[in-house]
Amino acid sequence: MKTKILVVASMLLAVVALMAAGDDAPNQGVRFQPVDIFIDSGDVPLGAWQVEFGGGDAVELVGVEGGPAPCWSEAPRYDPAALMQDRVVVAAINTQSELCAGRVGVARLHLRVQGTPAYTIKLIAAGNAEGERIEAEVSVAEGVSE
Amino acid sequence: MNLTQRTARTALAMMLSAAVAVVAVSCGTSEPSRELAKVLGPVPPASSPPVQMTNSSVSLRLSPPGFADRASGAAMSQDQMSQDQHELAMYGSAWSIPATETMYIGREAIAGKATRRRSGGNFEVAVEDDAVTPEIGGGTLACIPAGASGPDEYIPVPLEHTDVQAAIDGFIARVGVTQTFLNPYAEKIEAVYVFPLPQDSAVSDFIMKVGDRTIRGIIREREEAKRLYEEARAQGHVASLLQQERPNIFTQKVANIEPGKSIDIDITYFGALPYRGGGFEFVFPMVVGPRYNPPGTTDPIRPLPRGVVYPTRGSDIPAASGTNVTYLKDNERSGHDIGITLELDAGVSIEHIDSPTHAVAIDRTSPTTAKVALSPLDTIPNRDFVLRWEVAGDAMKTAMLTHEDERGGFFTLMLVPPAELEDLDRVPMEMIFVLDCSGSMRGQPLNLARQAVKRALRSMRPGDTFQIIRFAQNAAQFEAQPVSATPDNVARGIRYLDELQVGGGTNMIYGIRSALSFDHEDDHVRSIVFLTDGYIGNEGEILGEIGRNLGDARIFSFGIGSSPNRYLMQRMADIGNGVASMIGLDASRVDAIDEFFELTSHPALHDVAIDLGGGATDVFPSNMPDVFVGRPVFLSGRLADGFDGDIKITGRVGDTAQSIECQWDGHRDRPALPQIWARSLIKDLNDRMTWSTETGLADRIRDTALAYSLASAFTSFVAVDSSRVTEGDHGTTVHVPVPVPEGVRYDTTVGRGG
CATH class of the missing domain: 3.40.50.410 (von Willebrand factor, type A domain)
Incomplete structure (x- = not known):
């Protein structure tokens, strides 16, 4: 394949284990819950990113939403082929002129959850507006269903 | 899924396409005016009058300047009216508008804004032009006799509007469909809408918009998607589900729409456009016709009168199976309307462009391009929209489009039969x-x-x-x-x-x-x-x-x-x-x-074979069709490694070998091609399922649809807003009733059980 890969980020592995609620969780059964994905690109404006999210067998993806930051409000894309292997791979490219730097919420994943899963997140790639790889950190936080 | 420059360009192109489409919408809306418009009438009865005659209303079409009504050919030319006039044309052989009637546009009464008088043999109605404002909207002008059930005939439905935005590049169409659901009731509802799409459309993207938030739906196995949707619905989350009932019929469900709230569903599909009768056609179907289901039909498309709950009388079809389509009676109208805008880049000179079915505005932006908009006042979704354009006959060449990405190479080939066939007799x-x-x-x-x-x-x-x-x-x-x-x-x-x-x-x-x-x-x-x-x-x-x-x-x-x-x-x-x-x-x-x-009248080209040097694999349709004069066929396949543009296409006419030249413009970014190829594979497998005893066909359809994110008989899109739980239980399920297609009688179809 002749494709040039312009963005190959350093593989930052940020494994974040978030134990949901604890023993006194109100509902140990099936529920729907958002999780938010944050990327911190420091001083460099973030132009593109790709992450792999994990939650084990207890989690099913039911929607992908953009983040709260205006520069990432478009719904990211997910990889359907990866989903067939129970992997959640999500990515987005910002083609707007305004880019965000620092720690920004880039996506919200909508999940069907059963039990108390441990969430993991791995940054596959991050790039700047020119498509060059950049250093960044990724994290995930459990959202609240109001 | 790699982050590549190619992907960036693709995303950019798609976003630009959407932006352009928005501009087209703006161009299609005429400026409101306070001038009066005249009604001309009566015009000679059209052979197929578009007027909708009902027991208690006479419906008319209202066209703004510049929109020619092709259905009747009776439209006033633009030079006969001033720019700020609206044209109101009346059709039908037996009509009259007594002065006691009330006039409506769509659901809105415009009484008090219209006057009428008889002038010689003609009947004139003057309508204050600001009665046709975007707030009131366009559509049918109905004249309801005083004392008749005018407002009662308006049926509130939870589907307000469908907006279609199409971008056509050569013979490939990318179409975005936005369905705006609005809960007009005082309680929470689930809306269910059965609607058609073109039968070869590859539905590859599904987005639910809740307020200013955009949630991309996920492709899942059909039963799994249904389970996820029903769980979310039961727990009070706003959720949506898109299911394919037939390759051209889909069911859209939207759960937990709160009173007065609106939810948009965006669907994107790709497709190759057919070439018929000397021109390309873009078709957007608007309504599912009432179907007859013979005894023993296991998966019926069941026509039901509005308000009727299955099972109906005398049927042997299990209630749990099939799809219900509810229909409006002849004298009922809903507020659901449709808008269509289309950007055409034919790639070759367009000789003629026209809609044989609807009033459209056509802007010829260059010899090879055009922008087309459905008249905002011809928006009742009760018949297929058809746009046709002819290109110069000698511009029709066999041509192949290709695309490469991380999944490999894909091609779509339009095979045009050799002109020599026209010299041979049958x-x-x-x-x-x-x-x-x-x-x-x-x-x-x-x-x-x-x-x-x-x-x-x-x-x-x-x-x-x-x-x-x-x-x-x-x-x-x-x-x-x-x-x-x-x-x-x-x-x-x-x-x-x-x-x-x-x-x-x-x-x-x-x-x-x-x-x-x-x-x-x-x-x-x-x-x-x-x-x-x-x-x-x-x-x-x-x-x-x-x-x-x-x-x-x-x-x-x-x-x-x-x-x-x-x-x-x-x-x-x-x-x-x-x-x-x-x-x-x-x-x-x-x-x-x-x-x-x-x-x-001429023999067909048969035994067609394609040699792409490095090889082509998985070419569909798998049973290579014969090619008739004037009817190109479309083939879709995978490119094997090593393809360098060496294309040889051969066939036979009778016993004579034929060689066909093919144009190729090199690899370009055409993200529609993988989806079109996958849809062609699914179509082929679906056809084989109807007559073959092969096993594993359903699994292959499912796996292909999941890998390429396509709706199919075995896969559906589901989207859930997990951020919020609405109050109360999941509310009442409301089926969106649709009109019977123009020309179809309600009483002999829906009224008799299909």
Whole structure:
């Protein structure tokens, strides 16, 4: 394949284990819950990113939403082929002129959850507006269903 | 999924495309004016009047300047009116508007903003132009007699608007459809809407918009998606589910819509555009016609009157199976309307562009491009939208488009038959005409079918033979065996046609079996010509019968009516190695039957083989079709490694070998091609499922659809907003009722159970 890969980020592995609620969780059964994905690109404006999210067998993806930051409000894309292997791979490219730097919420994943899963997140790639790889950190936080 | 420059360009292109489409919407809206508009009338009755006559209303079309009403040809030319006037044209042979009537545009009364007077033989109505504001909207102008149930005829539905934005590049279309659901009730609801899409559309993207938030739906196995949706619905989350019921019929469900709240659903699909009768066609179907389901149908498309809950009387179909489509009665109107904008880049010079079905505004932006907008005042979704454009005949070349990404290479090839075929004559033919005489064909549809067959009979040659079969509840035929096309036999055949009566169900299977059961002479080419609206729910049974028993016959299918079952028409022709055409409801389209004669007047190109040097794999359709003069065919496949543009296409005409040149413009970024290829594979597998005993076909469809993010019979899109739980339980389920297609009688279809 002749494709040039312009963005190959350093593989930052940020494994974040978030134990949901604890023993006194109100509902140990099936529920729907958002999780938010944050990327911190420091001083460099973030132009593109790709992450792999994990939650084990207890989690099913039911929607992908953009983040709260205006520069990432478009719904990211997910990889359907990866989903067939129970992997959640999500990515987005910002083609707007305004880019965000620092720690920004880039996506919200909508999940069907059963039990108390441990969430993991791995940054596959991050790039700047020119498509060059950049250093960044990724994290995930459990959202609240109001 | 890699982050690449290619992907960035793709995303950028898609976003730019959407932005351009928004501009087109703005261009299609006329400026409100305070000038008065005049009603001209009466105009001569049109042969197929677009007026909708009901018991208590006369509906008129209102067209702003610049929109020509092609359906009647009675529109006022633009130079006859000032720029700030609206044209109000009246159609129909028996109409009057007593001064006691109240006038409505859509659901809004405009009484007090309109005056009327009789002037000589003409009747004039002056409407204050600000009555046609975007707030009131366009659509049908209804004049409701005083004391009649004017406002009562308005049926509030939870679907407010459908917006279609199409971008066409050559013969590839990318279409975005936005459905705006709005809860008009005082309690929370689940909205259920059954709607059509083009039968070859590859639905590849699904987005739910809740307020200013955008949630992309996920492709899942059908049952899994349904389970996820129902769990989310039960827990009070806003959720949506898109299911495919047929390749051209989908069900959209939206759960937990709160009172007064709006939710948008965005669907994106790709497709290759057919070339018919000398031009390309973009078709957007708007309504599912009421189907007849023969006893034993396991997955019916069930027509129900509004407010009726299945099961209805006398049916043996299990209530849990199938799809329910609810219909408005003739005197009922909903506020649901539709807008269509289209950006066309034909790639070659456009000779003519027109819509034979709707009023449109056409902006020729260059010799090869155009912007088209549906008139905002011709927006009742009760018939298929068709846009046709012709390109110079010598511009039609066999051409291949390719695309590469991390999944490999893909191509779509438009194969144009060599012009030399036009110099060759055909062999004698045996023509079997099969007419649908069921209840839904009553009136103009059967009249058009009769006219088309008569025209065909008169065009036959002495050496040809013919047979006529009619089917409804049962099948019957003109003669025991096909007869020679002598003048006397043709005259008797025409009398037989004149005596045909309509009524009863649509047991097409009897017509199919009759048509395929004759012995026939080897020196005649058998062509079976179907004329039907295709309003049946057992398409699989019909296609299976054809696949198993076709023999060496060809099938030519003609869709009759304003919204025929194009999926059935096209698949019958595909499996039958023939072609499909649509006659519509316009008497002038009866000459579509001439195209059939033109197609069959020359031998077809057969034994087509494609050599792409490095190799092509998984080319669909897998049974390479014959190619008729004037009817290009589309092939879709995978490129093997090593393809360098070396393309050799060969075929045979009779015993003579033919070589066909092919144009290729190099690899370009065409993200539609993988989706179109995957959809072609699924279509091929679906067809085989109807007649083959192969195992594993369903699994292959499911896996392909999941890998390429496509809706299919075994995969659905689901989206859940997990951020919020709405108050109360999941509310009432409301089915969105739709009008019966224009030209179809409610009382002989829905009213009688389909």
